Amino acid sequence: DIQMTQSPSSMSASLGDxxxxxxxxxxxIGNNLIWFQQKPGKSPxxxxxxxxxxxxxxxxxxxxxxxxxxxxxxxxSLESEDMADYHCLQYKQYPLTFGSGTKLEIK
Amino acid sequence: xxxxQQSGAELVRPGSSVKISCKASGYxxxxxxxxxxxxxxxxxxxxxxxxxxxxxxTVYAEKFxxxxxxxxxxxxxxxxxQLSSLTSEDTATYFCTNFDYWGQGxxxxxxx
Numbered sequence: 482d483i484q485m486t487q488s489p490s491s492m493s494a495s496l497g498d499x500x501x502x503x504x505x506x507x508x509x510i511g512n513n514l515i516w517f518q519q520k521p522g523k524s525p526x527x528x529x530x531x532x533x534x535x536x537x538x539x540x541x542x543x544x545x546x547x548x549x550x551x552x553x554x555x556x557x558s559l560e561s562e563d564m565a566d567y568h569c570l571q572y573k574q575y576p577l578t579f580g581s582g583t584k585l586e587i588k
Numbered sequence: 589x590x591x592x593q594q595s596g597a598e599l600v601r602p603g604s605s606v607k608i609s610c611k612a613s614g615y616x617x618x619x620x621x622x623x624x625x626x627x628x629x630x631x632x633x634x635x636x637x638x639x640x641x642x643x644x645x646t647v648y649a650e651k652f653x654x655x656x657x658x659x660x661x662x663x664x665x666x667x668x669x670q671l672s673s674l675t676s677e678d679t680a681t682y683f684c685t686n687f688d689y690w691g692q693g694x695x696x697x698x699x700x
Binding site: 515517524525526527568570572575576577578579580581582 | 623631632633634635638649650683685687688690691692693
């Protein structure tokens with residue numbers, strides 16, 4: 482199975498900060514990765530498709546990038562509404578696997 | 589508008605089974621795989637498996653092969669997941685999704 486090592490598990494940042502969350506894949510997944518945002522009591526929402534493509538309706542302060550086996554979700558200037566859990570998912574190979582999640586809190 | 593409408597919360601006894609549903613609307617049901625995802629309280633997301641509604645073909649994560657059974661009814665655009673031999677470890681919220689859209693989740697509580 483492909484392991485997705487996500488970090489950090491939690492973080493606290495101030496409004497306006499640049500925030501980066503990372504998933505490292507244990508095997509080659511190409512760009513077959515989705516980033517999801519999940520707010521308390523809600524279903525996940527896709528934010529980034531195919532590692533770097535912004536989903537419809539997602540603010541442009543969100544971006545996705547890849548460096549080798551490391552995949553990053555970056556928020557360029559943190560806003561209060563960004564407080565949520567973030568999850569990565571690889572869909573290159575069955576079984577599909579999620580990262581362990583990142584809880585993002587606002588200082 | 590695409591909607592995945594899931595059935596209501598379930599309180600079930602240990603050792604029993606439960607079948608939850610996911611009714612799709614707003615798109616062609618047979619055009620997209622339906623995936624099922626488990627989330628235990630305050631924990632991450634776990635992929636259970638997927639079904640191809642067009643032909644019923646299924647793929648499961650190894651740990652769910654004897655736990656979950658996925659089916660789909662093309663006539664009603666509804667996907668189902670049956671969970672068997674329930675234990676407290678199965679207490680969780682279960683989502684159906686095609687990853688573009690998600691159901692609202694079904695909370696399954698296993699308790700005597």
